Amino acid sequence: MSNPVKTAIIGFGVAGKFMHAPFVKTRPEQYDVIAVLERHQKESATLFPGAVIARSIEALLAIEDIELVIITTPNETHFPYAKASLLAGKHVVVDKPFTITSAEAQELITLSQQVGKVISVYQNRRYVSDFLTIKRLLHNKLLGDVHEFEAHYDRYRPEAKPNAWREEPAPGSGILYDLGAHLIDQAFYLFGLPQEVTADIRLQRPHARTVDNFELKLGYGFTKVILKSGMLVREPGPRYMIHGTLGSFVKYGEDPQEVYLRAGKLPTEVENWGQEDEQIFGTIHTDLSGHVFNEKYPSIKGDYGYYYENLYKTIREGIPLRERPEHAFNVIKLIELAEESSKEKRTIACTGFIAAAYPRD
Template identity: 60%
Template sequence: MAQPIRVGLAGFGISATVFHAPFFATMPEYELVAVLERTKNESPQKYPSVRVVRSIEELVADPSIDLVVITTPNETHFPYSKLALQAGKHVVVEKPFTNTSAEAQELVKLAAASDKILSVYQNRRYVSDFFTIRDVLDKKLLGEVHEFEGHYDRYRAEARPQAWREAAKPGSGILYDLGAHLIDQALYLFGLPQNITADIRQQRPHAKVDDYFDLRLNYGFTKVILHAGMLVREPGPRYMIHGTIGSFIKNGEDPQEALLRAGVLPTGDNWGREPEAIHGLLHTEIDGKLVRQTIPSQAGDYGLYYKNLYNTIVHQAPLKEKPEHGYNTVRLIELALESHSRQCTIPCSGLLDVEYR
């Protein structure tokens, strides 16, 4: 194996400690060497070999760092990514890619002009339900899909006073946070939509930013519904997919995030495996016979994102999570906000025609 990719991690909040650092700690392809913490010194307590830096400028100036991973608040994604690319680093940036499509477009151009990799951390491509859904659709087990409905519902009625995602500033709110996952999945599975209709709300009395959305993406024959809310105490199915010959219904959630939050390291053969109780229901017709049965979920693995990235950086394999994908997600968020503001359906203009797989 080649030398491990040396990582500088910008931020040490939930995103860094749950979704990134555990994989650098368990994958021989990577070595975590530095962490940006503005005032605290928490990272060496968990990873004694790392050193703490106090600014993004100090992080990107370190000649030993190959890859900068940006997990800081959304308004920093654009300026920090730009600084890291200009310093000659490969860059991974948490979703959403940027707060505006203009910023996203600038980063796409900057990455194209450099010999460095810029990638968006779309880890929800690497979860159990998405792997299973992709397999069902690729095998045409439902025929031609006419309706796809994806939910990201939860119940949290109380405010989180220190949560920057709930503060009234650009890039905050559930559409930028959870919508970025669902939109990316829709683009991956179905490509670019023709038009969009959006309903975006503040449902909780204390809300300063959106905490509910319902997006309708029109693909002609296929309709995609993407929904998220914070006042759903008893969620229904996470995905409901209906095609010309069958349906697939999926409840529950990939177990990886809960395990990582509990401090479990992502190792072992059972990592990312869902319990049978939440395996999906397939009701369709196969070889002329009706079939109604649960089908085993494929194992999820966020670590595959970083395995693929390693192959891109070291072995020049095609990049799977492209900066153009990040641009398209941000552009669709902007179009959703415009649709809601105008209370009408609008064309999906300004999207980039780029391959997703």
């Protein structure tokens, strides 16, 4: 017997429409969207014809039946909307980045514990094909001990995107908070919390008003992690280059989910959702028990929807939360440390993190 979580979505722009709505829409036994906050439009009615369209956060949170609120609005609203939702007795999902400051993140963690409600950040890039594949590859020690891990999340946007709040000079804007939040979370998941960070953060394009290029070097002693992103990369190189004591793994190409979503496709409408084409499988070159392998390594099928499957089990069954707010706090803390490192042009010791285990399955 199904017991769907009565859900509201705050905001129905790109994130709400393409990154969240499809995965609750296609899980009717787990989620029932009963309200959507849209200030002026009614676009959500296509996917959720029976949902109330609220015009203000106050009107939406006044709907008592709502159990879960999904916040997909601009970054500066994440903290006040999440706080208001917790105080209204709702569980909360916040699109990344969790907050703009670590102090705000800590306040939300404390408040969620006080009111006894779940709060989580939507780290959907844990459920892309390449990351799931890398996680298995490293778990099985196919490269030996990793000494260098380099990850890229690059784009080519030489011109300013009109009306793009992420490119405005406001707190929490720019690609360090946007794309960087994904790369940092992945690094922490695989390697834990670093000892130090050395950052180079730039406004690279002539018209840039906020960060559009960064390189973070995270020190783990023996292991070096390099995270890079830029907006002037017309011909992308490998997304991942991983080198260990036994071998290397190099991966080009992009998980196909976002392309389908932005084309308006639901996960139920695409055969083999999240499965990469064999042409972009990564290459592994390693030595296992004296046998040298240099060949394609099949990618695991990705699915952003795993996030919402896991969240449902937490809310309804009490299964431990996988995307914990402490993880999100640590991402924001690292961003703050990286900004300090770049400004002072020096390596910064990483302190102030919250100890929080990551799931290993």
